[in-house]
Each structure stands twice: as C-alpha cells, then as structure tokens.
Amino acid sequence: xxxxxxxxxxxxxxxxxxxxxxxxxxxxxxxxxxxxxxxxxxxxxxxxxxxxxxxxxxxxxxxxxxxxxxxxxxxxxxxxxxxxxxxxxxxxxxxxxxxxxxxxxxxxxxxxxxxxxxxxxxxxxxxxxxxxxxxxxxxxxxxxxxxxxxxxxxxxxxxxxxxxxxxxxxxxxxxxxxxxxxxxxxxxxxxxxxxxxxxxxxxxxxxxxxxxxxxxxxxxxxxxxxxxxxxxxxxxxxxxxxxxxxxxxxxxxxxxxxxxxxxxxxxxxxxxxxxxxxxxxxxxxxxxxxxxxxxxxxxxxxxxxxxxxxxxxxxxxxxxxxxxxxxxxxxxxxxxxxxxxxxxxxxxxxxxxxxxxxxxxxxxxxxxxxxxxxxxxxxxxxxxxxxxxxxxxxxxxxxxxxxxxxxxxxxxxxxxxxxxxxxxxxxxxxxxx
DNA sequence: TACGAGTCAATAGG
DNA sequence: CCTATTGACTCGTA
Numbered sequence: 001x002x003x004x005x006x007x008x009x010x011x012x013x014x015x016x017x018x019x020x021x022x023x024x025x026x027x028x029x030x031x032x033x034x035x036x037x038x039x040x041x042x043x044x045x046x047x048x049x050x051x052x053x054x055x056x057x058x059x060x061x062x063x064x065x066x067x068x069x070x071x072x073x074x075x076x077x078x079x080x081x082x083x084x085x086x087x088x089x090x091x092x093x094x095x096x097x098x099x100x101x102x103x104x105x106x107x108x109x110x111x112x113x114x115x116x117x118x119x120x121x122x123x124x125x126x127x128x129x130x131x132x133x134x135x136x137x138x139x140x141x142x143x144x145x146x147x148x149x150x151x152x153x154x155x156x157x158x159x160x161x162x163x164x165x166x167x168x169x170x171x172x173x174x175x176x177x178x179x180x181x182x183x184x185x186x187x188x189x190x191x192x193x194x195x196x197x198x199x200x201x202x203x204x205x206x207x208x209x210x211x212x213x214x215x216x217x218x219x220x221x222x223x224x225x226x227x228x229x230x231x232x233x234x235x236x237x238x239x240x241x242x243x244x245x246x247x248x249x250x251x252x253x254x255x256x257x258x259x260x261x262x263x264x265x266x267x268x269x270x271x272x273x274x275x276x277x278x279x280x281x282x283x284x285x286x287x288x289x290x291x292x293x294x295x296x297x298x299x300x301x302x303x304x305x306x307x308x309x310x311x312x313x314x315x316x317x318x319x320x321x322x323x324x325x326x327x328x329x330x331x332x333x334x335x336x337x338x339x340x341x342x343x344x345x346x347x348x349x350x351x352x353x354x355x356x357x358x359x360x361x362x363x364x365x366x367x368x369x370x371x372x373x374x375x376x377x378x379x380x381x382x383x384x385x386x387x388x389x390x391x392x393x394x395x396x397x398x399x400x401x402x403x404x405x406x407x408x409x410x411x412x413x414x415x416x417x418x419x420x421x422x423x424x425x426x427x428x429x430x431x432x433x
Numbered sequence: 434t435a436c437g438a439g440t441c442a443a444t445a446g447g
Numbered sequence: 448c449c450t451a452t453t454g455a456c457t458c459g460t461a
Contacts, residue, residue, distance in 0.1 A: 181450065192441050197451055204438095211459090212439055336443045337454060359435095377435090378455055385437070386453085 163203035163216050170219050171200050179234060187234050188222045189215055202386075339379075343369045347376070351383045 174184055185196035199215060206213065222230055339347065346369060350357065357365065357380060359373075366373040 180448080182448095191439095193450075194442060194452075195440050197449095198440090198453090201451075210438060215439085334455090338444080339454085375454075379453095381436070382454070 159217075160206050161213070161216050161220050163206050163209070166216055166219055166223070167200045167203040169223060173223070183234055184222075189218050191215060337375060339371075343371060347379050348383070351380060351387070355384055355387075356380065 170184075173179070174181060180193075181196045181200075182193035185191045185193045189196060191199075195215075199212075203216070204212065206216070209216065222233060225233070347365070350365060354361070357376075362376045362380070363373045365371075366376040369376070
C-alpha cells in the first residue's frame, strides 16, 4: 500500500518514542544524503533563535495596517465603496469553458459575437455543473450594456463554478492578451500575484471552497464582461499593493466587480466601448475609447502611483492608503525563512511518515533542526494543506468526488498514535519530495 | 488553543 | 519582467 511505497522512498526514518518523557528521535543515520547529523539545538542554518528568545513575530516587528478589504485594492480610491456585491451580467460569456474552447482566439470584437459556441459542449462536461453562463444572445448582450446601470445582476452564492475550467480559461485569457498575473490579480481580484498563480495552478473544487469562492467569482465575473470592460478593469482599478498582512476574505466584501456607488462616479460607458484595436500592452499608454473614461492614457507605472477617479466597472474597494494608517512605520521586515536543504528534506521525510506530529514531536523536530516550533508547525500545516490533491480526477471533477476527497482529507486528529493510521490515506505527497 | 482556509509577499527560477 | 513556490500571518471555527 502507500505506506510501503512511502517507506521505500523515505530517506528518513522517524522514531517516535512512546513516552513524552523521551521525545521522539530522528535517526541521524538515516538523514537525507547522510550529511550532517542532527545535533540537538544546533543551528543548522545558522538562524536558530536562542532558546527562550522568541523571535518577534511579524505582528510585533511590523505593525501592519489593517487590511483593506479587497476593497483593499482601492484603498487609495477616494470613493468609498459601499455597494453591494453585484455585477453587470453581460451576455458575451462563453458558451462553455471547456478546455478546448479555451484556446479559441477571442478578439475584442468577437467577444461580442462568439456566443453560441456549441451548446453541446456542456455535455462532455463532468458532473460538475458548467460555469454559469449568461445568455448568449448578441442583442441581449448589447441591450444589457445599454441598460447595465439597471441590469446589475446579483451573483448568487449558490452559483457553482467549475474552478478548474475557470482557472484554465483565465490563464488562457491572460496569456492571450499578455496580461501579467500581477496586474490581473491586483486589479481584478485584489489579490497578490502569488495567490493568483496558486489559484490558477491549483484550483480547489468549488465544493471545497469556503470564502475562497469569492476570488473565483471575481474571475468568473471578469470573464463575463465585455472586452472593453475587462480591459478597463485591468487598467483602472489599481491596487498598489499596500501590503497589509491579513488581507483575507474578510476584506473581499466590496471588491472588484461591484460597480461602486461613489459620489461623482461617471456613468458607466455605454455600449460604445469596444476596444479600439488590439489590447494595449499593460505597460504602454492606454487609450480609452472616447467617452467617460477620462484620465488616460496611463502607463502602468503611472497607474501604479495614480488613483483613478472615474473607475467605472471594477473598483477595487480598497481603502485609501491614508485611511489605513498613514502613520504606519515602514516596519522592519523579518527576512523570509528559507529552509536549508537538510531541514526541508528532513521535514518532508517526517511528513511522509506522520502528517500530524504531536506537539511534543514538533518541538523535538524543531530542536533537531534548529527551527522554531512554530515554524515546524507551519510546515506541517502547509504540507497537509498543500499535499492533498483536491482533484483526484482531472477530467471529471465531481461533487461526489470532491466530497470523498474532503472527508478523506479531514478525518484525522492530531496525535502521535494517529501516525500509524496514516497509511489509510492515499496521500499524493509525491510532489513534496 | 489548535486547525484549516485564504492569502500575502519574499524570493527562487526562467 | 514574469510566474511558481512557500513560510507565515489573520481570521473563523470547533
């Protein structure tokens, strides 16, 4: 079984002492590569914090500004985003987000006309419901645009999204238009580039998402937008990553996708705004179609340091920098910890054996590797989360399957004894090593 | 308090 | 300049 497989490849054997009195020991002779044996309390990487001297936490060292809600992004926007999470549902969506369709060229113009893509494509889809797909009628689309002010459709939380396809679709669109992840992540999702990258590469099935659904909804909504608005969103709502730790879901309330009701906001552009020509390079000056979108051209650089006022569609409801804590001091940054090869290999090896080492064991491991117990805890926490493959079946992500995986992932309670039952798991942890 | 989820954001790799 | 990786932070739950 897996247990066997893992043991065969595990370069390290973890010996867990039965008693807390005698902490678990790692057998030095089995250390990866057989290099450097463990020396209790040795600072393997020279970064060991003296015992008893707890390194200041980020929180301590870097007073971070309360995170601006996704709204964050617009932290610097003078408007206050108070709107509800609504979005104008345009009709030029994709008939399908099947992987196949994803490579279809989607010129600015075609965005409006390519509605009826073989409806049949839905069939080939997995049990997972297809991504929500607005009407496909062109006229409807145009009408929608003309009446967008009123046609704001509330996106229901119940709407299911095929995250995998969505991710592929988004990836495709970003590539197609050479839209950097950082730009899309920041302006449309109010998220960091790294987060976007991770979401696109490892999308969790909708059924397993919690608050994280919000981010996918934004992607989805963006995809639903007409070319013009999509581009506008990318160019306008700027989010000079205010870097505030903790920007989590709670900050997403008013993010993108919600036409804000800010005073003085210009009326949304009416159907006249097809992108004039090929999508501009995000770094190059962009020219808005004649109309309400003023304050252009803007270069990316300019955008980064500029707070547009008339943002029509996507307004990252980020708080204004000033509101956040203008008095915040450029906190001394704690250098990012990077495990030494030995530390990483050892931790991974142990993880293979024990997904949930006991607190005691974690402390011991920490000592052995010259790491903080918290660091070790974080490692296992992250490892557990990242090792479990959300999609067992790439082609047929189904809710049923998801549920299975779910229960599969959450059936353990931390304890030394549980280590032996780990073989019950079919942990796809191969990539960890 | 411990965990998990969602992320940030530094930084490794190209 | 970009994307991928990943240690750690914040917040919600149990």
